[in-house]
Amino acid sequence: MSGYSTNMRIKLPLFCLLLEFITIILFAVFVRYDKETDAKEWHDEMRNHSVGNLDNDFYFRYPSFQDVHVMIFIGFGFLMTFLKRYGFSSVAFNFLIAAFALQWSTLIQGFFHGFHNGKIHVGIESMINADFCTGAVLISFGALLGKTSPVQLIIMTLIEVTLFGINEYIILNIVGAKDAGGSMTIHTFGAYFGLVVSRVLYRPDLEKSRQREGSVYHSDLFAMIGTIYLWMFWPSFNSAVTAHGDDQHRTVMNTYYSLAACTLATFAISALVNGEGKLDMVHIQNAALAGGVAVGTSAEMMLTPFGAMIAGTLAGMISTLGYKYLTPVLDSKLKIQDTCGVHNLHGMPGVLGAIIGAIVAFFATMDIYGEGMEDVFPLIQDGSRTAKTQSLYQFLALLVALGFAVIGGIFVGFLLKIPLFGMPSDAECFEDAIYWEVPGEEGHHQLTAVNSEDPDTQA
Template sequence: MIAEGMGKKLRFVAFTSICQLVFIILFASLGEYSPEADPTKHHRLISTLNLNAYPMFQDVHVMMFIGFGFLMTFLKKYGFGAVGLNFLISAFTIQWATIFHGLFLLEGHDTVELDILTLLNSDFTAAAVLISFGAVLGKFSPLQLLFMALVEVVLKFANEYILLEHFHISDVGGSIIVHIFGAYFGLAVARTAFNPNTTKAAEEKASSMYHSDLFAMIGSIFLWLFWPSFNSAIAVTPDGQLRAIINTYYSLAACTVLTFIVSSLVHKQGKFNMVHIQNAALAGGVAIGTTADLMLNGWGALLIGSLAGIVSTMGFEYLQPLLERIKLHDTCGVHNLHGVPGILAGIIGIIAAGVAKESDYGNSLYIIYPSRAPVEGILKSNLTNEDYLIEPGSGRSASSQALYQLAAIFVTLGIAILGGVVTGLILRLPFWDEPDENDKFDDNGDWILEDDIPDVVIKGKIVALLDSR
């Protein structure tokens, strides 16, 4: 047993150390501060462009490390694993995402630019990986999780490159690029790597208790509060960014109210289910993500949030048990919080793209949907009183844009599911240190717990403390 534990430790340390060394080498050879952060290229004392975006980056950063981390602490014996491994995966992913995303954007340049936008994109990628982590929470070793993150970052950016550079879709809040991809990649991994020998004792640990649910609500509230920043951070126009904040705010509010309503309706005694409140109340942020910066007005945002609350709560109540019957154990219910609401967001995005017209948006329509711009471009914009060049597009029609939005959903599902299946098959190989059945959904396998410290040590420390007084 000691030799097995030593081998497990060495494999994790070796893999993680090699990856970290490679990150350092890649940053050394490719990374470079943006002109705003480089004193040899920028002479103003304050870089307003980057610093103005920093508060939103902070919000998104808090979502990754506190929001996602504490939301997953609902498992009664896996709190350390949830918040601790969330910490590790996020720190690992943002480094790899910075380099790999930069490689996609080189296009003749020889460096990867480091600025606030780079940090934001890395956090968005971490969000997709953490969503996938939720599907396999408690079932994978740290080594398996880091390998899964390594692969997912590559596939996520490949999908993003297709959708943004070739399909030219609009998805400001990442409902397709982040939420659909992260959810179905994680679900495919979970199903492919499913262990039919999982014991009843292990399954019973995959549940919550009063205090663990209370901790999880901390994560839920942090996500709820900062979601407007997530959906608006990369909006391309100031008015679009403001709309994204407002629309997300009201969508979340309506979603929360409907979650409480439906949660009460589906229970025989009309009681609320904390699983619904922790998760489904957030679905409004996912469902409005694709169209967050569009002209939805207050009622549109409320309607989207209401629909999200209904479908997400119903998913947790009725769809979750059906998935388990086909041996798809989704620990955190990411299918109901990110998958289904993400598809709802994609459908709403199709409709919005099909009806969007210049009379509603002015020339900013061609910034939101670049391919709809005329082939010769536009020199004079209604956005300002100054000359403003809108890059030439392909003159795409509204209906054609809607079809590209539709295609984006299917391409994302295809890449995510196929990539997840292949990754899951690789993770079934024995050298990835899959936890023993007794250690699944349990911190005991990877963390030092109080029970591991002999009583004599504790008593000795108490005696020493008393003697010192």
């Protein structure tokens, strides 16, 4: 791929400001405070329903929101800084597209989920859902990391957020599937969407940039900041929008056990598949997180702690094996260049998570859930579905997510080929210097200094 001009002087300001302007107009027309954020409505609510300020949902969702927020901006952002010469772009483009995605998804999700009397009402739950949608975009970004311009990323965000909203609406409201932690709506959709875009944008001469596609010692430590934050706060992610009470509590605990087991499995398989018994930071940074993805659908269900640990162990194994054996094949045989290995961290574990969700739903009984059935499976509770049909609908939802990912990814892939959006050439990938004023760097400048001396020295 020969690349188009990566000079961002006009196009980046143009798209950023234009989209921000359109967003502000749409917000002015459609977006209003919900009854928990509006001064007048909340005080009316308190008077009319004998509730107090401390009953505001803010106190019961905001800590979860902040954990999710940290995952989106620090977790995803730093996880991608592992590349030796792409740290600025990783953390800052992550920042840019997340900042746009959360505004845009407030509108899109609002049209589907919070539209009353012609207005979108926003509060802490819409903020969490906007961050969730942002997560899907950042997963897709992971597949494309280092090979796209920021304008391409913004265009992708615009379309992907829109498709995410439709897909999510179909899965949750029409299919009636459960997916609180987004194994299907976020991970499966985000990963396969990004992989398909990457396939369409296949770069036959990417070898020319391979020397920059690895890490250096400190960049791997920066990436571990992202990993550990994602790992620690994943329980908050999966539980952030589940029903209050036992549901949030249980979701947190299941995710915590799944991740702990996943970590041991990842270390085990990483050492096993390496010829010399050494561990690989790529596996630890990524596969240890697959346990969170794998219980994204089922963590709110009565999965049981040991069930969560089995899910996590499987996810860690599959994911590590994927990094070792599948990623190279995807690249060489299927022409899918997956920079961060999102297929191993989000794709396969997302599908696994959907399947586990369907299995656990299959075994739902009133004996196990009691009156809690209403929160987890309202359609089983009200008699409109049996556990078996719910299970089938869970599988159907997976197919919907995959379908949206593939078709949407093809569309966006071809859209991004429009030269106007800019794109680095195959020899310029994974390089901050094409987008950034890069400061002198000890090691880097040194390298130059030392190299430039070589002739003198040898002369």
